[in-house]
Amino acid sequence: MPGKILAFAESKEGKFKNSAFEVVSEASKIASETGSELIVFAIGTVMEQEAKVLAKYGAVNFYYTDLNELNSKSAKQNFIYSPSAFAKAVSNFAKSMNASTILLSATSLGKDLAGRIAIQTDSTVFNDCVDIKTEGGKITASRPVFAGKSIVDIRTDSDKITLSLRPNVFKPHVGDNDKIEIHKVDVDSLGISDADFSSVVKEVVVSSEKLDVAEADRIVSGGRGLRGPENFKMIEELAAAIGGATGASRAVVDAGWRPHSEQVGQTGKTVSPSLYIACGISGAIQHLAGMSSAKCIVAINKDKDAPIFQIANYGIVGDVFEILPALTEEFKKVVSK
Amino acid sequence: MKIIVCVSLVPDSTTKVKIADTKKSIDESGVSFIINPYDEFAVEEALRLKEKNGGEVTAVSYGTDKSKEAIKKAFQMGADKGVFIKAADSNYDSFSTAKNLSDYLKSQNADIILFGKQSIDFDGMLIPSMVSELLNLPCISVVVKLDIENGKVIAEREIEGGKEIVESSMPIVIGAQKGINEPRYPNLKSIMAAKSKPIEEIPQTYSGNKVEITEMKLPPTKSSGKIFTNGKDDVSELVRLLREEAKVI
Numbered sequence: 001m002p003g004k005i006l007a008f009a010e011s012k013e014g015k016f017k018n019s020a021f022e023v024v025s026e027a028s029k030i031a032s033e034t035g036s037e038l039i040v041f042a043i044g045t046v047m048e049q050e051a052k053v054l055a056k057y058g059a060v061n062f063y064y065t066d067l068n069e070l071n072s073k074s075a076k077q078n079f080i081y082s083p084s085a086f087a088k089a090v091s092n093f094a095k096s097m098n099a100s101t102i103l104l105s106a107t108s109l110g111k112d113l114a115g116r117i118a119i120q121t122d123s124t125v126f127n128d129c130v131d132i133k134t135e136g137g138k139i140t141a142s143r144p145v146f147a148g149k150s151i152v153d154i155r156t157d158s159d160k161i162t163l164s165l166r167p168n169v170f171k172p173h174v175g176d177n178d179k180i181e182i183h184k185v186d187v188d189s190l191g192i193s194d195a196d197f198s199s200v201v202k203e204v205v206v207s208s209e210k211l212d213v214a215e216a217d218r219i220v221s222g223g224r225g226l227r228g229p230e231n232f233k234m235i236e237e238l239a240a241a242i243g244g245a246t247g248a249s250r251a252v253v254d255a256g257w258r259p260h261s262e263q264v265g266q267t268g269k270t271v272s273p274s275l276y277i278a279c280g281i282s283g284a285i286q287h288l289a290g291m292s293s294a295k296c297i298v299a300i301n302k303d304k305d306a307p308i309f310q311i312a313n314y315g316i317v318g319d320v321f322e323i324l325p326a327l328t329e330e331f332k333k334v335v336s337k
Numbered sequence: 338m339k340i341i342v343c344v345s346l347v348p349d350s351t352t353k354v355k356i357a358d359t360k361k362s363i364d365e366s367g368v369s370f371i372i373n374p375y376d377e378f379a380v381e382e383a384l385r386l387k388e389k390n391g392g393e394v395t396a397v398s399y400g401t402d403k404s405k406e407a408i409k410k411a412f413q414m415g416a417d418k419g420v421f422i423k424a425a426d427s428n429y430d431s432f433s434t435a436k437n438l439s440d441y442l443k444s445q446n447a448d449i450i451l452f453g454k455q456s457i458d459f460d461g462m463l464i465p466s467m468v469s470e471l472l473n474l475p476c477i478s479v480v481v482k483l484d485i486e487n488g489k490v491i492a493e494r495e496i497e498g499g500k501e502i503v504e505s506s507m508p509i510v511i512g513a514q515k516g517i518n519e520p521r522y523p524n525l526k527s528i529m530a531a532k533s534k535p536i537e538e539i540p541q542t543y544s545g546n547k548v549e550i551t552e553m554k555l556p557p558t559k560s561s562g563k564i565f566t567n568g569k570d571d572v573s574e575l576v577r578l579l580r581e582e583a584k585v586i
C-alpha cells in the first residue's frame with residue numbers, strides 16, 4: 001500500500017487559487033493510478049464554505065487549519081503569512097497522516113515552502129514540474145532546466161517526494177464526484193510555537209490590480225520595437241481585448257519603460273500561457289527561455305529574420321504600429337461574440 | 338557584521354544547450370561558465386552591508402574544482418575571504434548541496450547568509466530555504482529590497498502581482514532577486530587584489546544523491562510556424578487561425 005498523496009490547496013483571502021484546482025486534480029490522478037488515497041490540506045479562512053468546489057476535481061477528504069488560529073500561536077500581531085509556520089503545519093500534518101507524496105503549486109508561496117517541507121518531512125523535492133508520470137507505483141517528473149532550454153525526466157529512490165507544479169501547465173480535470181468530507185485540523189496538533197514566527201509578512205503591496213504575467217493564460221509582450229513607453233498603450237489594449245496580461249522584454253525593462261515584474265525570460269518570469277503574443281521582440285535566447293513553453297506563440301516583427309519567428313506558431317512580418325491596432329479591433333469582434 | 342554569500346558556477350546564459358551523448362547532462366564542450374547572475378546580486382548586497390556596517394564578506398561555494406571560479410568572481414567584486422567545499426565528484430543533488438553548505442555554515446555564526454534566489458542551470462529554487470531549515474534560521478526568498486536596522490530585518494519579497502513586506506529577526510538567510518541592487522563591475526584594482534586572495538579548501542561532509550536524471554532532452558520542437566508577410570492584411574486570417582486551428586481564443 002503506497003503512502004497517501006497530500007495536495008496542498010493554496011488559497012487567498014478565503015478563495016482557492018486556480019492553481020489549487022490543478023494540484024488537486026493532478027494529485028487525484030496520481031492517487032488513482034497508484035492505488036493510494038488522496039487527502040487535500042489547506043490553511044486559510046472561511047475554508048468550510050469554499051471546500052465544496054474541490055469535490056469535482058476529485059477531493060473526497062478535505063482538511064484545513066484556520067489561518068487566524070494558526071497565527072494566534074505567535075506573540076506577534078497583524079501579520080499575514082509566516083513561511084516557517086506554514087511549512088511546519090503542512091509537514092507535521094503530512095507526517096501525522098502518513099502522506100508520502102506532497103503536491104503544491106509552484107507559485108511564489110509554493111516555491112517558498114517546497115524546500116522547507118522537504119527538509120522537515122525528509123523527502124526529495126522537485127520544484128516547477130511540468131509533467132508527472134507514475135510507473136509501477138513510482139513517480140517520475142519532468143521539469144525544465146537551463147531556463148527551459150532543456151527538460152529533464154527525473155526520479156528518486158527515496159520513498160517520500162515533494163513536488164511543486166508549474167501553474168497553468170496541468171489542466172484541471174472535472175469529474176463527477178460531488179461528495180467531500182470536511183475536517184477541521186486542530187492547530188494544537190500541528191506543533192507550532194512562537195519560534196516558528198521569526199519571519200512574518202506584515203503587509204502585501206499590490207503593484208497593480210492587473211493580472212500577473214506569471215499567472216496569465218494569455219500574454220501580450222512588447223519589446224524595443226515599440227520605440228517608447230508611451231506606445232505600450234497598444235500592448236495594453238491588445239491584452240485587454242483578449243483578457244490577458246502584459247509582458248515585456250528585458251531591453252524595455254532596463255530602459256525603464258516597463259516594471260521589472262513584467263519581464264519575461266531567463267532573469268525575469270517563466271511563463272506557460274496558452275497564447276503568447278510577442279510584439280517588437282527579437283527573440284534573444286534569454287527571452288525565449290522564459291516563454292518557449294507557451295502553447296501557441298505569435299510573433300509580430302518587422303524583420304523577417306528575427307529569431308522569434310523560429311519558435312512562433314504564427315507570425316506576421318510587419319510594423320507593430322500598423323498591426324497591433326488592427327489586431328486589437330479584430331480580437332474585439334470575435335471575443336465579444 | 339559577519340556576512341556569508343553562497344555562490345555557484347553556471348553555464349553562461351547565452352549558452353545554446355546541446356545534450357551530451359549520455360542523454361543525462363548537457364554537452365559542456367565549448368560552454369563558458371559564469372557566476373550565477375542572481376549570485377552577483379547577493380555578492381553586491383553583501384558588500385553594501387559590509388560598507389555600511391563593517392565586518393567581512395566570505396564567499397562560499399560547494400562543487401568540483403571549477404566552482405572556485407565563482408569565488409574568484411566574488412573576490413573581484415570585493416569579497417574578503419573564500420571557502421571552497423570540495424565535492425568528491427559532480428554527482429550531487431540540491432539536498433547534498435544544502436547539507437554541505439549548512440554543515441559548514443553552522444559553525445560560522447554569520448549574521449546574514451545571502452544566496453541568489455535561483456541558479457540558472459538547474460533552476461532548483463531550493464538551496465536558500467533548505468539551508469535555512471537545516472540551520473533553523475528564518476529565510477526570505479526572492480528579495481527585491483533589504484533593510485537592516487538595529488538587528489531587525491525588513492525586506493520586500495516579490496510575489497505574483499506585487500510584493501510582501503517581511504519582517505524578521507537576525508541571523509537570517511536571504512535569496513536575492515534582480516532589482517535588489519545593481520551589481521558593480523570589478524575595476525582593475527579589485528581584479529588585481531583578487532589574484533592574491535587565497536581560497537580555503539575544505540572537504541565535503543556529506544555525499545549522496547537521491548535524484549536520478551533518467552533523460553535530458555530538448556524541449557519539443559514546434560513544427561514550423563505559419564508566417565505571413567502582408568502586414569495588416571493578414572490580421573483577420575491570423576485571428577481566424579487562432580480561433581479555429583490553434584483554438585486559443
Ligand SMILES: Cc1cc2nc3c(=O)[nH]c(=O)nc-3n(C[C@H](O)[C@H](O)[C@H](O)COP(=O)(O)OP(=O)(O)OC[C@H]3O[C@@H](n4cnc5c(N)ncnc54)[C@H](O)[C@@H]3O)c2cc1C
Pocket residue numbers: 222223224225226248249250251252263264265266267268269279280281282283284285286287290300301302303306318319320321350374
Ligand atoms: C544574463 C542575461 C540575462 C538576460 N535575461 C533576459 C530576460 O530575462 N528577458 C529578456 O527579454 N531578455 C533578457 N536578456 C537580454 C536579451 O539578450 C536581449 O537583449 C533582449 O531580450 C532584447 O529585447 P528586445 O527583443 O525587446 O530588443 P531587440 O533585440 O532590440 O529587438 C527589437 C525587435 O523589434 C523589432 N522592431 C523594431 N521596430 C519594429 C516595428 N516598428 N514593428 C515591428 N517590429 C519592430 C526589431 O526587428 C527587433 O527584432 C538577458 C541578457 C543577459 C546577458
Ligand SMILES: Nc1ncnc2c1ncn2[C@@H]1O[C@H](COP(=O)(O)O)[C@@H](O)[C@H]1O
Pocket residue numbers: 343344345373375376379397398399400431434438451452453454455456457459460461462463464465
Ligand atoms: N554548489 C553551490 N555552492 C554554493 N552555493 C550554491 C550552490 N548551488 C546553489 N547555491 C546557491 O543557492 C542559490 C539557489 O540555487 P538553487 O536552489 O539551486 O536554484 C544560488 O543562487 C546560490 O546562491
